[in-house]
Amino acid sequence: MQNILTLVRAPDGPALDTPSLEAAIGSIAALGGTSSDPDWLNPEIAVDIPFDGAAPGAVIRALAGELEGIDRAALPSDGRRKKVLVADMDSTMIAIETLDTLAAELGFGDEVIEITARSMNGELDFVESLTQRVALLKGFSAKEAMDAVMAKVVHTSGAERAVKTMAAHGCYCALVSGGFTFTTEVVHAQLGFQTHRANTLEMESDGTFTGALIGEIISRPAKLEILDALLAERGLGRDAGVCIGDGANDLDMLGGAGLGIGFHAKPIVRQEAPVLIDHTDMTTLLYYQGYRAQDFVV
Numbered sequence: 001m002q003n004i005l006t007l008v009r010a011p012d013g014p015a016l017d018t019p020s021l022e023a024a025i026g027s028i029a030a031l032g033g034t035s036s037d038p039d040w041l042n043p044e045i046a047v048d049i050p051f052d053g054a055a056p057g058a059v060i061r062a063l064a065g066e067l068e069g070i071d072r073a074a075l076p077s078d079g080r081r082k083k084v085l086v087a088d089m090d091s092t093m094i095a096i097e098t099l100d101t102l103a104a105e106l107g108f109g110d111e112v113i114e115i116t117a118r119s120m121n122g123e124l125d126f127v128e129s130l131t132q133r134v135a136l137l138k139g140f141s142a143k144e145a146m147d148a149v150m151a152k153v154v155h156t157s158g159a160e161r162a163v164k165t166m167a168a169h170g171c172y173c174a175l176v177s178g179g180f181t182f183t184t185e186v187v188h189a190q191l192g193f194q195t196h197r198a199n200t201l202e203m204e205s206d207g208t209f210t211g212a213l214i215g216e217i218i219s220r221p222a223k224l225e226i227l228d229a230l231l232a233e234r235g236l237g238r239d240a241g242v243c244i245g246d247g248a249n250d251l252d253m254l255g256g257a258g259l260g261i262g263f264h265a266k267p268i269v270r271q272e273a274p275v276l277i278d279h280t281d282m283t284t285l286l287y288y289q290g291y292r293a294q295d296f297v298v
Contacts, residue, residue: 003056005049005074006041007067008284014069016044024072027062028054042293046284050077073275073288079258080290083236085166086227086253088245089177089184089198091120092263093163093191093282095154098179099133105148106140120247122268126178127219134201138211142203146182153183155191156263158282161298164192165286168297172234176226178218178249197226224252244277244285245269261285 005024009016021038028035033054038047051059056074063072090097103112112133119129167173175188177198188196200214216222227241234240239258243250246265254260254273262273263282270276277284286296 002052002077003050003054003059003074004077004080004290005035005051005056005059005072006046006288006290007049008046008071008280008287009044009069010280011045013279014067016047016070020067020070021047021049023066024049024063027066028059031055031058031062033059041287041291045293046287048290069279071277071280071284075259075275075288079239080288081169081171082166082242082257082259082289083171083234083240084227084230084242085163085171085173086176086223086230086241086243086257087163087173087193088223088247088250088263089175089187090179091246092244092250093156093159093175094183094187095156096149096152098149098153098183099130101149101152102145103133103136105145106137108136112136120249120266122248122251122266126249127217130178130199130217131213134209134213135211137201137209140209142201142207142209150183150186153187155187156282158280158284160191161296162282162285165291165295165297166289167192167194169291169295172230174226174230176218176223176253178223220249220252223250224256227253227257242285242289259288261288 025035028051031054033051035051038049040047059074100113100116103109115129118124163173173193175193175196177184181198181200184196184198202210202212202214241257242259243253243257244261244263246263248268260274262269262276
């Protein structure tokens with residue numbers, strides 16, 4: 001078998017039962033494919049169905065409207081476990097948008113939230129919109145605001161388990177964010193990433209924001225460049241990379257990686273990302289790569 005259909009359900013979601021499996025196998029057969037026996041990665045939660053003779057994309061399209069509430073991916077069986085992970089942070093590995101939260105703490109959250117939403121939907125240039133939003137921070141005291149943001153950081157369900165499991169199995173894991181280093185330097189260590197990259201907010205000597213950034217901006221093309229650099233350092237091609245994110249700023253890396261996953265994604269990402277996680281948590285990143293429940297390290 002050359003391909004594998006993976007189905008994952010949320011613990012409190014619809015059952016992944018015999019009729020569900022029969023529907024998936026029937027869809028493969030209707031496309032002229034053949035499948036072998038289902039292989040449970042986690043009983044009643046995640047299952048692999050190896051198949052051949054049907055295009056993976058066609059299988060996923062055939063399942064559209066079927067198996068409601070169940071995430072699915074059809075991928076080649078070779079090279080399933082990736083060697084480099086590049087993950088977005090805001091609304092992906094953590095449940096907040098840090099700049100929106102920072103602006104809300106300073107009293108102008110609504111204005112920034114609107115710009116962020118348009119940027120993540122691909123309606124505004126990311127660098128331009130980020131510069132515009134950061135400029136609004138000028139003159140505000142930094143430490144109290146940043147501390148307040150960090151107090152509201154919530155890790156996405158399954159994020160620590162996914163990252164630490166991949167790292168334990170030899171994957172190099174990088175947290176790469178269009179957000180800020182004051183968050184990534186803490187979050188990356190908590191979740192088990194080996195490195196992080198993000199934007200650095202400039203501050204005056206008195207501890208107030210200048211309204212500017214220091215150094216390179218982590219933009220949409222920069223994320224793909226970071227992926228490519230990490231792969232090249234290890235003598236690997238793009239097929240060995242996996243990327244996950246939710247917004248338009250992530251699309252280049254999602255499209256460039258061997259496995260690109262839109263996580264509870266914005267509409268533009270839902271349209272363009274090769275693979276989606278819509279209903280379940282970050283452990284599905286593991287199941288899509290063939291990890292079993294007994295492989296999890298936390």
